[in-house]
Amino acid sequence: xxxxxxxxxxxxxxxxxxxxxxxxxxxxxxxxxxxxxxxxxxxxxxxxxxxxxxxxxxxxxxxxxxxxxxxxxxxxxxxxxxxxxxxxxxxxxxxxxxxxxxxxxxxxxxxxxxxxxxxxxxxxxxxxxxxxxxxxxxxxxxxxxxxxxxxxxxxxxxxxxxxxxxxxxxxxxxxxxxxxxxxxxxxxxxxxxxxxxxxxxxxxxxxxxxxxxxxxxxxxxxxxxxxxxxxxxxxxxxxxxxxxxxxxxxxxxxxxxxxxxxxxxxxxxxxxxxxxxxxxxxxxxxxxxxxxxxxxxxxxxxxxxxxxxxxxxxxxxxxxxxxxxxxxxxxxxxxxxxxxxxxxxxxx
Amino acid sequence: xxxxxxxxxxxxxxxxxxxxxxxxxxxxxxxxxxxxxxxxxxxxxxxxxxxxxxxxxxxxxxxxxxxxxxxxxxxxxxxxxxxxxxxxxxxxxxxxxxxxxxxxxxxxxxxxxxxxxxxxxxxxxxxxxxxxxxxxxxxxxxxxxxxxxxxxxxxxxxxxxxxxxxxxxxxxxxxxxxxxxxxxxxxxxxxxxxxxxxxxxxxxxxxxxxxxxxxxxxxxxxxxxxxxxxxxxxxxxxxxxxxxxxxxxxxxxxxxxxxxxxxxxxxxxxxxxxxxxxxxxxxxxxxxxxxxxxxxxxxxx
Numbered sequence: 142x143x144x145x146x147x148x149x150x151x152x153x154x155x156x157x158x159x160x161x162x163x164x165x166x167x168x169x170x171x172x173x174x175x176x177x178x179x180x181x182x183x184x185x186x187x188x189x190x191x192x193x194x195x196x197x198x199x200x201x202x203x204x205x206x207x208x209x210x211x212x213x214x215x216x217x218x219x220x221x222x223x224x225x226x227x228x229x230x231x232x233x234x235x236x237x238x239x240x241x242x243x244x245x246x247x248x249x250x251x252x253x254x255x256x257x258x259x260x261x262x263x264x265x266x267x268x269x270x271x272x273x274x275x276x277x278x279x280x281x282x283x284x285x286x287x288x289x290x291x292x293x294x295x296x297x298x299x300x301x302x303x304x305x306x307x308x309x310x311x312x313x314x315x316x317x318x319x320x321x322x323x324x325x326x327x328x329x330x331x332x333x334x335x336x337x338x339x340x341x342x343x344x345x346x347x348x349x350x351x352x353x354x355x356x357x358x359x360x361x362x363x364x365x366x367x368x369x370x371x372x373x374x375x376x377x378x379x380x381x382x383x384x385x386x387x388x389x390x391x392x393x394x395x396x397x398x399x400x401x402x403x404x405x406x407x408x409x410x411x412x413x414x415x416x417x418x419x420x421x422x423x424x425x426x427x428x429x430x431x432x433x434x435x436x437x438x439x440x441x442x443x444x445x446x447x448x449x450x451x452x453x454x455x456x457x458x459x460x461x462x463x464x465x466x467x468x469x470x471x472x473x474x475x476x477x478x479x480x481x482x483x484x485x486x487x488x489x
Numbered sequence: 490x491x492x493x494x495x496x497x498x499x500x501x502x503x504x505x506x507x508x509x510x511x512x513x514x515x516x517x518x519x520x521x522x523x524x525x526x527x528x529x530x531x532x533x534x535x536x537x538x539x540x541x542x543x544x545x546x547x548x549x550x551x552x553x554x555x556x557x558x559x560x561x562x563x564x565x566x567x568x569x570x571x572x573x574x575x576x577x578x579x580x581x582x583x584x585x586x587x588x589x590x591x592x593x594x595x596x597x598x599x600x601x602x603x604x605x606x607x608x609x610x611x612x613x614x615x616x617x618x619x620x621x622x623x624x625x626x627x628x629x630x631x632x633x634x635x636x637x638x639x640x641x642x643x644x645x646x647x648x649x650x651x652x653x654x655x656x657x658x659x660x661x662x663x664x665x666x667x668x669x670x671x672x673x674x675x676x677x678x679x680x681x682x683x684x685x686x687x688x689x690x691x692x693x694x695x696x697x698x699x700x701x702x703x704x705x706x707x708x709x710x711x712x713x714x715x716x717x718x719x720x721x722x723x724x725x726x727x728x729x730x731x732x733x734x735x736x737x738x739x740x741x742x743x744x745x746x747x748x749x750x751x752x753x754x755x756x757x758x759x760x761x762x763x764x765x766x767x768x769x770x771x772x773x774x775x776x777x778x779x780x781x782x783x784x785x786x787x788x789x790x
Contacts, residue, residue: 176597226577275769284577285716289765293761303754422585428578459602462589464590464593468585468588472583475568475575475579478574
C-alpha cells in the first residue's frame, strides 16, 4: 500500500466511530424533528446539561463510571477473540459480593473496603471464568453461555436474596461506613452534590492497567495474538485454552469491580437489577472505543453524557431517545467498521 | 382436569418461544445468527397494539406486527448480509434499539412509560369443535396456536424437504460451494432472516394479543430463551419446538410453585442450565451449521 493510501486507510479506521456517532445523532435528529422539536436545540440542551455545570458533569461522570468498567471488560475479552456478553451479570454478582462483604463480614474497618473490592473482582471473575473454561474445554460458544449465565445470575441472586434482603424490599442491609467509597466532591468541590465517587479513579487506574497489560506485557501480547489469529498463536506456543480462561477471568474481574460504583460509592447497598443494562451498553462502548483503553474512556464519557443529558429534555422529547441512540450507534459502528475493513483490504 | 389445565398453561407459555425458535432455526441454517429475536418480538408486539388500536381490527394489528417484524429482520439482514458486519453485535444493537424505540413510541403515543391502553385480542375460532375440548379448549380455539402447531411440520418441511430449504442450508454450511453453483448467497441468507422475522413477529403479536396491551419490555428475555431452545433442539424446528415445550413446562411449574417453600428460582434457571449442558456436549452433541456467523465475502476465497 502506498503511503498516502496507508494514511487514508488509517484515517478511515480512526474516523469510522466518529462517523457512526454522527450518523446515529442524525437519525436521532429525524426522530426529534418528527415530534416537532428542533434537533440542534435538543442536542445543545443535552450537551449543556451533561457537561455545562459542575453538578451536571459530576452526574455524567457517575454514569460514565460503570460504562468505563464494562467497556474495558468487553474490550479485554474482544482482544483475545472472545465476545463477553455476560458483563451484565458479572457486574451484578460483583456488586452483590461487595455488598455481602461490606454489610455482613466481621472484619476490622481498615480491611473492609479492600475485602469488599476484592470480593467484587473475584465474583465477576469466577462467573466469567465459567464460559471461558467451557470454551477451552468443550469448545462451546462463549456468546450463548454468557447470555445463559446472565439469566442464571438473576435467578441465583433472587434465590439467595430471599432470606437475606431487608423485609419487604429487594435490597441488602446497608454496607458499613468503613467500606464506602468517598464521593469525588470531597476533593473536587466543583462537582458538589453529584454522586460521582472514587470508583471513577479505580476505573481510570484500571484503564491504564489494561493498556499496559495489553501492549506492554507478554501475557497481553499472547491475548492479542490469540484474538488476531488463533492457529498462528497456537503454532507460536500460546496455550490457547489457558489464555482464553485468563482473558475471561480478567474481563469478569473488571466487570465485577464496576458494580462497586453503585454499591460502595452511591447507594451503599445492593438492590435487585441495579446494573440496568450497563453491561450491554459496555458492548457499545467497546465497539466505539475500538477496544483501546483511551477509546473506551472517551466512548464511556459519550454514553454517560447522553444518559444524564437525557433527563433535561424529557418534557419535550421522551428521554428514551437515548436508548434509541445507543442501538443506532452500535448498528452504525459495526457497519462503518465492516465497510472500512472492506475498503482497506481492497487497497492493500 | 388439573393436568389438562396445567398442560394448557405450559402450551400457552411455549407458543411465543416456539415461533421465535423456529424462526431462529431458519435464519441460522442459512448462516445468520439471530440474537435479534428479542427486538423483533418487541417491535411486533407494539405494532400489533398500534394497528389494533387505530383500526379496531386485531387482524390488521396482526398484519402490522408481521410487517414490522419483517422490517426489523430486514435491518438485521442489511447490516449482516449486505454490509457483512458482525451478526451477534448487530442482533444486540437491534435489541437495544427496539427497547428504546418501543418505549419512545409508547411515551409519545400513549403518554405512558409503562403500558398501552387495552386493545382487542385475536378472536377465537372453533375449528372441528376443538375449542369445546375440556381444559385445552380455549387454547386450541386461538388461531395463533393452531398456526404455531401447523408451522412446526411446515417449517421442518421447508428446511429439509423443499428446494429452497436445501439451498438455504447450503448457505449455512458451505456458501462458497453454493456460490460456485451459481446460487446467490446474499439473497438466500436475506430470505432466511426475513422468514425468521415473520415467525418471530407472530410470537410478539401473540404476547400482545394475550395481554390485550403492550407493556414496556414485555418480551422479558423470551427471544433469548427461544435462541437457547433452538440450540437445545439442535437447529431443527421440531427439536426447537419440543425444547420450547420443555422450557414452557418449567415456566408453568415455576409459576405454580411461586410463594411455596420450593425455590422456584432454580426452576427459572433450569432452561439456561440445560442449554449450557447441551452446548458443552453433556446431552447429545449440538453442532451448529458450519458457516453460521461467518459473513460471506465473495472476494475472499
